[in-house]
Amino acid sequence: MVPISWYLMLAALLFAIGTIGALTRRNGISIFLSIELMLNAANLTLVAYSRQMGDRTGQLIVFFVMAVAAAEAAVGLALFIAVFRSRRTIDVNRLNLMRW
Amino acid sequence: METLIFLIFAALAVASSLVVVAHRSPVYATMSLVVTLFSVAVLFVLLGAPFLGALQILIYAGAIVVLFLFVIMLLNLQKASAAAGRRGGQLWVALPGALLFVGMVGLVFWRAGAPALQPLTADLVSLKGLATALFSDYLLPFEIVGLLLLVAVIGATVAARRAPDGEASRLLPREDFVGAGDEPRKEARS
Numbered sequence: 001m002v003p004i005s006w007y008l009m010l011a012a013l014l015f016a017i018g019t020i021g022a023l024t025r026r027n028g029i030s031i032f033l034s035i036e037l038m039l040n041a042a043n044l045t046l047v048a049y050s051r052q053m054g055d056r057t058g059q060l061i062v063f064f065v066m067a068v069a070a071a072e073a074a075v076g077l078a079l080f081i082a083v084f085r086s087r088r089t090i091d092v093n094r095l096n097l098m099r100w
Numbered sequence: 101m102e103t104l105i106f107l108i109f110a111a112l113a114v115a116s117s118l119v120v121v122a123h124r125s126p127v128y129a130t131m132s133l134v135v136t137l138f139s140v141a142v143l144f145v146l147l148g149a150p151f152l153g154a155l156q157i158l159i160y161a162g163a164i165v166v167l168f169l170f171v172i173m174l175l176n177l178q179k180a181s182a183a184a185g186r187r188g189g190q191l192w193v194a195l196p197g198a199l200l201f202v203g204m205v206g207l208v209f210w211r212a213g214a215p216a217l218q219p220l221t222a223d224l225v226s227l228k229g230l231a232t233a234l235f236s237d238y239l240l241p242f243e244i245v246g247l248l249l250l251v252a253v254i255g256a257t258v259a260a261r262r263a264p265d266g267e268a269s270r271l272l273p274r275e276d277f278v279g280a281g282d283e284p285r286k287e288a289r290s
Contacts, residue, residue, distance in 0.1 A: 001217050002106045005209040007143065010110045012205040014117055014136075016198035021121030023194035029126045029172060033133050036164065037117055040140050043152075051147040054218055056230055059149050060238055066159055067245045071252035073164045077171045078256035084175050085262070 007048035014041035028080050028090035032073065039069050106146060113139035126172045130165055137161045148220045151227050 014037060021034030043062045050058025080090050087095065116135035123129045137160045144153035223229055234242055 002103050004217060006106065007147065008209055009206055012202050013114055016202045017117045017121055020194045020198050024191045027126060029168065029177060030129060033120055033129050036133065037120055037136065040137060044140055044143060047144055047147045047149050047152060052217065054221060054224055056224055056233060059152055059230060060234060062152055064241060064245055066155060067249060070159060070164055071248050073167060074252050074256040077167060078260035081171060081174065081260045090175065
């Protein structure tokens with residue numbers, strides 16, 4: 001039997017890697033990929049706790065998180081297409097209209 | 101055996117997620133994300149959630165990643181990625197932060213110890229139980245998620261729509277969107 005804490009540690013590691021990616025990448029698509037990674041790590045945590053508690057609520061929440069992630073990816077990528085049409089770039093450093 | 105499978109796929113997940121955040125080319129990063137998602141799906145199966153594992157491969161690795169690849173192809177990002185790959189000082193903030201987070205979580209789990217794991221029950225694994233809970237106790241969230249997906253489809257269609265000729269896009273007015281140091285882009289469309 002693999003202890004649940006190993007799964008939780010793995011999920012924390014994946015989440016941290018996703019955070020590094022989301023903070024350091026300039027390309028909008030890469031930032032999105034990192035966010036998907038973080039969502040997936042959170043899902044792994046939920047399933048791990050669901051296993052430990054013997055309760056399937058965690059699995060149901062993962063189901064909803066997946067649906068929301070799909071919606072987020074669709075809308076976000078559509079926004080990037082719209083931004084690319086007007087700015088010819090999705091380098092987030094150059095999208096600085098709202099920068100103070 | 102279970103430990104061996106866990107170790108193999110955990111190592112695979114960490115390695116491929118490092119490729120996701122570190123690779124210059126968005127296409128390689130996306131394909132590497134597929135490997136990560138597949139490894140996590142295997143771990144879902146190990147944790148007694150085979151339905152979620154299948155869902156993960158179908159929805160994430162199947163639909164969402166294909167959407168990413170389509171957008172990368174549509175925007176032709178291979179050329180842009182070289183200039184966009186450089187890193188700033190943010191790495192030196194992000195890296196200690198992430199290490200601190202992993203260290204703190206690890207310390208908590210190490211100190212707390214884990215209660216003995218109960219053997220998997222058929223009730224937890226069964227798809228029937230999951231579906232019954234989804235369509236009885238969680239019916240309202242389920243309906244709301246359906247509504248959210250509808251809104252997302254409509255919103256994505258409107259946002260990605262090509263503005264008719266002669267009419268500026270209502271979402272992103274071109275003049276307003278040009279930053280201080282940038283010269284206004286000439287109309288490229290014919």
